[in-house]
Amino acid sequence: MTEKLNRFLQVPMGTETIYIEEAYKHRQANEELGKLFTSWGYLPVETPVFDFFDIYQDFIPALKDIYRLIDREGDLLMLRSDITLFLAKQMGLSLKETDLPVRICYSGTILRHQNREDISKNEFFQTGVELIGKEDSNADLEILMLLNSTFNSLEIKPIVHIGSRKLLNASVSDFNNSDKKQIMSMISYRNFENLKNKLKEKNDKERIDFLTNLFQFIGTPEELKTLIDSSEKVIIKEELTAINDLILIMESLSKLNVDSDFIIDLSEVGNQSYYTGIVFQGYIEGVDSAVVSGGRYDNLLGQFGFEAPSVGFSLLLRKVENQLGKKFSLPDHENIDDKNFIDAYRKAEKIRKNGRIAIL
Amino acid sequence: MIQKSSEPLSLALPKGRLMEDVKNFFEQKGLDFSFDNRKLVSYDKSGNLKIFLVKNSDLPTYVNHGIAGLGICGSDVLYESGYKFFNLMTFEFGGTSMCIAGMKGQKQNNDERKLSVATKFTKFTSDYFHKKGIPVEIIKLNGSVELAPVLGLTPYIVDLVETGSTLKANNLEVLEKLEDIKVHLIANPAYYKLHYKSIKKIVSILKG
Numbered sequence: 001m002t003e004k005l006n007r008f009l010q011v012p013m014g015t016e017t018i019y020i021e022e023a024y025k026h027r028q029a030n031e032e033l034g035k036l037f038t039s040w041g042y043l044p045v046e047t048p049v050f051d052f053f054d055i056y057q058d059f060i061p062a063l064k065d066i067y068r069l070i071d072r073e074g075d076l077l078m079l080r081s082d083i084t085l086f087l088a089k090q091m092g093l094s095l096k097e098t099d100l101p102v103r104i105c106y107s108g109t110i111l112r113h114q115n116r117e118d119i120s121k122n123e124f125f126q127t128g129v130e131l132i133g134k135e136d137s138n139a140d141l142e143i144l145m146l147l148n149s150t151f152n153s154l155e156i157k158p159i160v161h162i163g164s165r166k167l168l169n170a171s172v173s174d175f176n177n178s179d180k181k182q183i184m185s186m187i188s189y190r191n192f193e194n195l196k197n198k199l200k201e202k203n204d205k206e207r208i209d210f211l212t213n214l215f216q217f218i219g220t221p222e223e224l225k226t227l228i229d230s231s232e233k234v235i236i237k238e239e240l241t242a243i244n245d246l247i248l249i250m251e252s253l254s255k256l257n258v259d260s261d262f263i264i265d266l267s268e269v270g271n272q273s274y275y276t277g278i279v280f281q282g283y284i285e286g287v288d289s290a291v292v293s294g295g296r297y298d299n300l301l302g303q304f305g306f307e308a309p310s311v312g313f314s315l316l317l318r319k320v321e322n323q324l325g326k327k328f329s330l331p332d333h334e335n336i337d338d339k340n341f342i343d344a345y346r347k348a349e350k351i352r353k354n355g356r357i358a359i360l
Numbered sequence: 361m362i363q364k365s366s367e368p369l370s371l372a373l374p375k376g377r378l379m380e381d382v383k384n385f386f387e388q389k390g391l392d393f394s395f396d397n398r399k400l401v402s403y404d405k406s407g408n409l410k411i412f413l414v415k416n417s418d419l420p421t422y423v424n425h426g427i428a429g430l431g432i433c434g435s436d437v438l439y440e441s442g443y444k445f446f447n448l449m450t451f452e453f454g455g456t457s458m459c460i461a462g463m464k465g466q467k468q469n470n471d472e473r474k475l476s477v478a479t480k481f482t483k484f485t486s487d488y489f490h491k492k493g494i495p496v497e498i499i500k501l502n503g504s505v506e507l508a509p510v511l512g513l514t515p516y517i518v519d520l521v522e523t524g525s526t527l528k529a530n531n532l533e534v535l536e537k538l539e540d541i542k543v544h545l546i547a548n549p550a551y552y553k554l555h556y557k558s559i560k561k562i563v564s565i566l567k568g
Contacts, residue, residue, distance in 0.1 A: 189446055189549070283553045283554050285554055287426070288550055288551075289426075290549075290550060
């Protein structure tokens with residue numbers, strides 16, 4: 001028996017079981033978000049759970065985290081590790097120019113390998129939205145405001161750090177793709193000593209100092225303006241445009257009295273190669289890594305055959321579930337212990353009519 | 361006097377060889393701390409830091425899970441953990457080097473098909489030699505690595521070398537220095553994003 005029990009106790013890495021109260025919370029939160037997204041006109045889309053591996057290969061940041069399998073024809077498949085990616089292909093296949101703009105939402109499980117010793121990442125469930133076919137900053141704002149509403153409806157208070165891939169692209173346009181990848185990793189891990197050395201290859205001292213300072217920046221629009229004003233001589237036009245776009249978005253957010261914390265953080269350059277405009281990640285006290293990430297990716301759908309600009313976010317719902325508001329908790333229930341089933345049944349019906357739980 | 365912020369930042373420090381250096385360094389910067397007998401949690405004098413003592417090799421785990429937001433740790437241990445952190449500063453103290461060593465007088469034999477090495481640092485060793493295109497056979501040991509060549513487990517070892525006196529005492533010598541090992545102040549990325557203001561303050565005190 002112990003041998004058998006042992007076999008049952010082991011679970012494949014990257015899977016989890018959720019029990020009663022937790023599962024209730026999860027379902028409530030997911031339903032609440034579904035309702036919210038629908039009320040903004042974002043309609044649900046479902047993607048397959050597995051697909052051919054080769055078409056996504058270039059977009060996967062850590063190949064070793066992917067579950068791969070071989071089908072009967074001998075093709076290599078992968079299990080869904082990021083809904084945004086699978087969605088890009090689906091959308092590329094089914095959308096027509098005349099459909100645009102399209103607002104979609106999704107929610108589902110994802111599978112990523114996690115080390116046996118490192119099971120608390122909770123990257124099991126992704127829920128999010130995408131606005132396809134709108135290029136302007138209004139679309140960016142819509143997504144950020146919807147993100148704000150998402151936090152409100154879950155009753156959580158993350159801080160969102162917003163940066164700009166457009167800015168990064170402008171600053172390192174003379175580097176090739178593999179160098180650019182290295183630079184992005186240095187910036188997002190705030191490894192500014194290495195960044196300085198790398199930038200030396202193509203920049204003079206003034207530019208190096210400016211860029212190193214710039215990508216370290218975290219702060220308010222006013223503080224960013226001060227930084228820019230003092231660097232008038234070294235900044236290039238494309239950088240200025242990208243920064244002004246970002247400042248404009250932040251100013252609009254404050255005009256809209258957004259109640260979540262949004263802050264400019266130029267070291268947010270996006271962990272995926274496909275971002276092109278704003279990029280952001282949300283962090284919450286007591287959670288070990290970002291709970292939400294998103295941004296603008298105007299070239300991703302094009303990679304799957306349909307050119308359309310796109311902006312969206314995705315939330316790792318399981319990561320925030322122990323911080324959700326009270327309304328998501330399992331409500332109290334009443335046990336009816338009347339021996340007579342008919343009486344008990346009537347009592348229970350009454351209680352249920354009042355919106356409470358009655359158990360026979 | 362350093363002002364106290366509202367919530368202290370959490371910092372994990374490694375028990376063992378670095379502890380005295382860290383303590384002295386923090387004292388110089390006005391961040392004195394001490395641990396009561398056998399206690400593993402303490403606060404610094406200014407109340408800005410909540411300090412945990414953890415086993416050196418467990419430190420990256422605590423910081424990765426955000427239990428401690430900050431940590432001080434050698435790049436050897438960080439590399440073995442495989443986790444990614446923000447590197448906020450590099451300290452002058454505690455530097456050492458990762459070396460390959462073998463019995464005295466025995467030259468590194470390039471004709472050998474496979475390099476056979478005993479080490480605590482298995483990830484570093486395999487990555488280092490694979491990057492150079494050298495096949496390597498690794499035996500994992502948890503301590504007293506110097507014994508491996510002496511007793512004939514493997515001809516070579518990869519280990520930290522500070523003064524080289526342990527090597528000498530066992531009739532071993534460094535064949536090649538593989539990498540400089542430095543001590544870093546690291547942060548959990550999400551923790552940094554949430555507390556960047558107070559972290560910046562502490563870093564500037566430490567750098568100042």
